[in-house]
Amino acid sequence: xxxxxxxxxxxxxxxxxxxxxxxxxxxxxxxxxxxxxxxxxxxxxxxxxxxxxxxxxxxxxxxxxxxxxxxxxxxxxxxxxxxxxxxxxxxxxxxxxxxxxxxxxxxxxxxxxxxxxxxxxxxxxxxxxxxxxxxxxxxxxxxxxxxxxxxxxxxxxxxxxxxxxxxxxxxxxxxxxxxxxxxxxxxxxxxxxxxxxxxxxxxxxxxxxxxxxxxxxxxxxxxxxxxxxxxxxxxxxxxxxxxxxxxxxxxxxxxxxxxxxxxxxxxxxxxxxxxxxxxxxxxxxxxxxxxxxxxxxxxxxxxxxxxxxxxxxxxxxxxxxxxxxxxxxxxxxxxxxxxxxxxxxxxxxxxxxxxxxxxxxxxxxxxxxxxxxxxxxxxxxxxxxxxxxxxxxxxxxxxxxxxxxxxxxxxxxxxxxxxxxxxxxxxxxxxxxxxxxxxxxxxxxxx
Amino acid sequence: xxxxxxxxxxxxxxxxxxxxxxxxxxxxxxxxxxxxxxxxxxxxxxxxxxxxxxxxxxxxxxxxxxxxxxxxxxxxxxxxxxxxxxxxxxxxxxxxxxxxxxxxxxxxxxxxxxxxxxxxxxxxxxxxxxxxxxxxxxxxxxxxxxxxxxxxxxxxxxxxxxxxxxxxxxxxxxxxxxxxxxxxxxxxxxxxxxxxxxxxxxxxxxxxxxxxxxxxxxxxxxxxxxxxxxxxxxxxxxxxxxxxxxxxxxxxxxxxxxxxxxxxxxxxxxxxxxxxxxxxxxxxxxxxxxxxxxxxxxxxxxxxxxxxxxxxxxxxxxxxxxxxxxxxxxxxxxxxxxxxxxxxxxxxxxxxxxxxxxxxxxxxxxxxxxxxxxxxxxxxxxxxxxxxxxxxxxxxxxxxxxxxxxxxxxxxxxxxxxxxxxxxxxxxxx
Numbered sequence: 001x002x003x004x005x006x007x008x009x010x011x012x013x014x015x016x017x018x019x020x021x022x023x024x025x026x027x028x029x030x031x032x033x034x035x036x037x038x039x040x041x042x043x044x045x046x047x048x049x050x051x052x053x054x055x056x057x058x059x060x061x062x063x064x065x066x067x068x069x070x071x072x073x074x075x076x077x078x079x080x081x082x083x084x085x086x087x088x089x090x091x092x093x094x095x096x097x098x099x100x101x102x103x104x105x106x107x108x109x110x111x112x113x114x115x116x117x118x119x120x121x122x123x124x125x126x127x128x129x130x131x132x133x134x135x136x137x138x139x140x141x142x143x144x145x146x147x148x149x150x151x152x153x154x155x156x157x158x159x160x161x162x163x164x165x166x167x168x169x170x171x172x173x174x175x176x177x178x179x180x181x182x183x184x185x186x187x188x189x190x191x192x193x194x195x196x197x198x199x200x201x202x203x204x205x206x207x208x209x210x211x212x213x214x215x216x217x218x219x220x221x222x223x224x225x226x227x228x229x230x231x232x233x234x235x236x237x238x239x240x241x242x243x244x245x246x247x248x249x250x251x252x253x254x255x256x257x258x259x260x261x262x263x264x265x266x267x268x269x270x271x272x273x274x275x276x277x278x279x280x281x282x283x284x285x286x287x288x289x290x291x292x293x294x295x296x297x298x299x300x301x302x303x304x305x306x307x308x309x310x311x312x313x314x315x316x317x318x319x320x321x322x323x324x325x326x327x328x329x330x331x332x333x334x335x336x337x338x339x340x341x342x343x344x345x346x347x348x349x350x351x352x353x354x355x356x357x358x359x360x361x362x363x364x365x366x367x368x369x370x371x372x373x374x375x376x377x378x379x380x381x382x383x384x385x386x387x388x389x390x391x392x393x394x395x396x397x398x399x400x401x402x403x404x405x406x407x408x409x410x411x412x413x414x415x416x417x418x419x420x421x422x423x424x425x426x427x428x429x430x431x432x433x434x435x436x437x438x439x440x441x442x443x444x445x446x447x
Numbered sequence: 448x449x450x451x452x453x454x455x456x457x458x459x460x461x462x463x464x465x466x467x468x469x470x471x472x473x474x475x476x477x478x479x480x481x482x483x484x485x486x487x488x489x490x491x492x493x494x495x496x497x498x499x500x501x502x503x504x505x506x507x508x509x510x511x512x513x514x515x516x517x518x519x520x521x522x523x524x525x526x527x528x529x530x531x532x533x534x535x536x537x538x539x540x541x542x543x544x545x546x547x548x549x550x551x552x553x554x555x556x557x558x559x560x561x562x563x564x565x566x567x568x569x570x571x572x573x574x575x576x577x578x579x580x581x582x583x584x585x586x587x588x589x590x591x592x593x594x595x596x597x598x599x600x601x602x603x604x605x606x607x608x609x610x611x612x613x614x615x616x617x618x619x620x621x622x623x624x625x626x627x628x629x630x631x632x633x634x635x636x637x638x639x640x641x642x643x644x645x646x647x648x649x650x651x652x653x654x655x656x657x658x659x660x661x662x663x664x665x666x667x668x669x670x671x672x673x674x675x676x677x678x679x680x681x682x683x684x685x686x687x688x689x690x691x692x693x694x695x696x697x698x699x700x701x702x703x704x705x706x707x708x709x710x711x712x713x714x715x716x717x718x719x720x721x722x723x724x725x726x727x728x729x730x731x732x733x734x735x736x737x738x739x740x741x742x743x744x745x746x747x748x749x750x751x752x753x754x755x756x757x758x759x760x761x762x763x764x765x766x767x768x769x770x771x772x773x774x775x776x777x778x779x780x781x782x783x784x785x786x787x788x789x790x791x792x793x794x795x796x797x798x799x800x801x802x803x804x805x806x807x808x809x810x811x812x813x814x815x816x817x818x819x820x821x822x823x824x825x826x827x828x829x830x831x832x833x834x835x836x837x838x839x840x841x842x843x844x845x846x847x848x849x850x851x852x853x854x855x856x857x858x859x860x861x862x863x864x865x866x867x868x869x870x871x872x873x874x875x876x877x
Contacts, residue, residue: 059546098537109729185757300768301767327582329617332733335731336769
């Protein structure tokens with residue numbers, strides 16, 4: 001369409017009306033009723049019927065906590081580490097790494113490859129699998145830097161939906177609230193296996209074995225590598241071996257979620273035992289790693305997904321397909337957090353320093369467990385409470401029911417999730433008596 | 448065959464590594480789970496840089512991926528960004544952001560797109576969340592569109608950034624295309640564009656590049672945008688703007704947001720993906736924003752809550768660092784001024800390179816018209832070269848670009864412009 005000469009001397013408004021009238025004449029509006037009927041013509045939104053989504057229950061706890069004006073309030077909701085003073089902690093070694101990065105004027109900060117920082121990937125795989133792992137020595141794994149544990153789980157799930165023959169994943173009961181959503185949104189169907197026994201506050205080992213035995217051949221199984229969230233209940237070494245044999249005999253595909261390596265026992269190697277046991281038998285598995293807690297990099301969203309394969313050739317193909325999953329989602333992962341991790345893991349002194357700081361965090365939590373147990377015992381609170389010291393990791397599954405939890409919130413300004421899970425990381429020595437009082441009151445006044 | 452060639456044409460050879468360490472029971476358990484996994488095709492854009500890096504030729508030139516280079520051919524970290532990072536380092540904690548991201552960041556970002564005085568902002572009518580750069584914003588919108596307008600399709604211009612197709616396909620939203628680029632004039636095919644808009648069923652979803660169209664560099668004029676907006680109104684279409692180059696196109700952030708402001712004035716409830724990858728040089732930080740305009744505050748809250756749900760099961764909450772850089776710069780008047788100056792500097796250098804490349808080609812006596820080099824805007828120039836000509840440029844002259852003939856002007860420098868012009872002249876004159 002050449003520019004109509006007459007248009008040049010018209011005003012913009014006249015020009016616009018002229019264009020539109022030309023379209024009208026050309027039979028644009030065969031269905032002339034559409035102009036009046038269409039809501040958007042009157043500024044209505046095509047999304048006007050979108051309903052409000054429910055709030056995330058865990059984050060909702062912090063939102064409610066923030067609104068509470070009471071000086072006694074205590075946030076035991078979200079699993080983020082706090083110091084004895086109740087403050088968030090940035091590890092010294094992380095600060096040092098940050099400083100090095102800022103001062104490095106020659107550092108490139110452009111796009112990472114789709115699968116992220118290559119050194120980060122190698123070091124992360126070594127961290128979880130051990131540098132002597134057969135999978136690493138034989139170069140048969142595919143690792144991608146992803147957005148923390150959540151992102152790693154999602155990319156893994158998307159990959160499985162596209163390339164694996166079985167679309168069912170078994171998750172433990174209970175598990176982290178976001179797990180089912182991640183897998184469902186990726187297109188997997190979610191089933192459960194028994195895990196926690198409320199009567200013993202421990203592992204329902206028999207139920208676990210029965211349910212996994214009944215799973216169809218090839219089904220995916222989600223396993224918490226250590227420090228099970230929310231219960232803090234982990235299988236023993238022997239139980240893990242038993243689980244491994246069952247999983248391999250049924251050709252089930254293990255998918256590990258490792259969010260607390262080093263944070264549970266204080267030792268990186270000890271906390272990786274379950275994963276290493278599975279990799280050592282030569283079989284396939286997936287591992288999602290997070291540095292949110294053990295390096296305190298929560299908001300930077302640093303993690304990795306490793307898929308252990310049988311051969312190098314398969315690992316290359318798998319890696320290429322992981323890229324196709326990632327590219328439309330966000331193209332490539334964020335550089336900052338991964339750079340910090342790499343700086344620390346690469347340097348012997350910094351790595352050593354990190355291990356010390358990590359152990360200190362784990363030790364403080366273990367100390368809080370002991371103090372809370374002692375305080376509750378001293379009050380003679382009815383029931384058995386030694387699960388407080390037997391459970392491991394950031395959380396204690398108290399066994400309190402939702403009514404008791406509400407009571408603790410409204411009467412004692414203590415914030416926790418309604419399943420009775422408390423984040424030990426949010427506790428400090430001076431708050432222990434208050435918490436013990438609250439638990440005692442809740443248990444004695446509400447059934 | 449050179450290494451670069453082999454990689455570029457996707458002919459990698461794999462070395463199969465025999466595993467000597469498996470015992471017999473493991474071998475029995477050796478599953479064939481991944482046997483059917485095919486090697487994925489290489490990403491066309493990122494594959495170019497891979498091939499470039501593998502090339503050892505001293506005069507090699509990378510005009511492939513769209514990352515800015517200064518006149519020395521080096522990547523740049525903006526001074527305002529360095530300053531912001533100095534502020535952050537040692538002084539902030541690294542706690543989780545809220546699910547919708549850094550709120551200060553989002554507010555400042557909305558002002559950039561919609562204007563400081565926008566009543567949509569003051570009346571809280573915008574559902575907006577921090578996203579993983581522009582890709583993340585487009586992807587989140589595509590997923591949202593699939594969920595809440597499940598019968599809709601998306602109209603995408605020909606051509607467009609290749610990842611757009613991956614995004615909407617992965618979100619399972621059917622795609623249609625609309626005419627955009629006019630090959631003969633290397634400009635906009637406005638009549639066909641308007642026809643396609645007219646002929647699409649009422650209430651269709653269109654993906655529009657707000658400025659500095661990628662890969663062509665061809666943008667509608669202000670007048671043409673007004674006509675497009677008006678026709679959209681009559682046809683009741685939904686406009687989704689991908690704005691990845693605000694400030695980078697003309698050098699002026701307000702001017703580059705013109706199309707969006709025109710649509711807003713006409714009362715459209717648009718959606719917009721914004722990215723700070725190029726205009727703040729924050730490529731690897733993955734920082735962007737998705738905003739959806741709503742009729743009222745309640746609706747905006749509902750839409751935002753759903754966006755957060757979708758994002759929550761993908762990555763939880765967005766990364767902190769990049770958002771801090773942006774919010775520190777945009778809330779500090781001196782840093783903001785510095786940023787606007789630096790962004791104009793980048794845009795100006797690109798405009799200078801466009802002029803230089805065109806002049807060089809004309810001075811070489813090329814019989815082809817190279818006007819389009821200076822008519823087009825933003826980081827990319829759609830040269831009009833064929834894939835075969837591009838292959839020759841790469842094979843003979845070690846100049847790397849995508850096979851659609853797209854030149855990233857950011858890779859052109861006073862040092863290499865003559866070399867590039869000579870090479871282009873040689874492969875196009877036959």
